[in-house]
Amino acid sequence: MTQAPNLLNLLSPYNIVVYMLIFTRLSGLMQSAPFFSTITAPVMTRIWFSAIIAFIFYPLVYTSKNFIIPHDMAEFIILILIEFFIGFLIGFIANLLFEGVRMSGNILSIQMGLSMSEALDPATGVSSNEISRIYFYLTTLIFLATGAYQMLFIAVFNSFSAIPMGALPLFDSQIIGSTIHLFGSIFKIAFGVALPIFAVLLISDMLLGMMNKMMPQMNIYMVALPVKIYIGLFLILALMSATNVYLQGVIKNYLQAINLLFT
Secondary structure (H helix, E strand, O other): OOOOOOHHHOOOHHHHHHHHHHHHHHHHHHHHOOOOOOOOOOHHHHHHHHHHHHHHHHHHHOOOOOOOOOOOHHHHHHHHHHHHHHHHHHHHHHHHHHHHHHHHHHHHHHHHOOOOOEEEOOOOOOEEEHHHHHHHHHHHHHHHHOOOHHHHHHHHHHHHHHOOOOOOOOOOHHHHHHHHHHHHHHHHHHHHHHHHHHHHHHHHHHHHHHHHHHOOOOOHHHHHHHHHHHHHHHHHHHOHHHHHHHHHHHHHHHHHHHHHOOO
């Protein structure tokens, strides 16, 4: 068991280096984690938030028995880059969950005929369609309302035990396999959200095709486009409650899987 830091020696080089490494790992998380990495979150707010969380983590993590303070600037920069990479990787894996939800919006937009109606999303700084933004903001609200963001900080805290400061991030086959599984699960999330609505829209395409065969004189394209938009929007609103319940379970299970990577 590590000994608590001496309060009379907080400004020693050893304690400052340890605090900076904890702060750097949290800063990497802030640069890629859901919600925190959006362009609407001010950079200074993220920096100060990382500093406060690092101050809370410091007496809990403190240092590893094998940690040796770097002797030159080059070694210190390497440690900083390693810590930033670990935090960034945790946030990046968590952000894949939101990309899976955004993918479901793209699938539905193509099926509804709204794939061309893309505009700049002020939250992410990239172009996206309206359906993707609806699901993205819904997932963000669930992420904040359920306190799921706390599990990200728990994952960072656990990572100090799995990958101590000053150690190279050597990942075994189990961690690599679990990470690949999390990467692949974004397709499962995307189809889990979009499949019920996609199936109804596909059936409507088949019915409209049959109608076109029965009445060739009708301009079925002019009829199908608004009909599919109305059906899609109605189903999105009708299934919003069920989607909310589904996403709550998905977010919880996904973040728990991230925590298991470091236990």
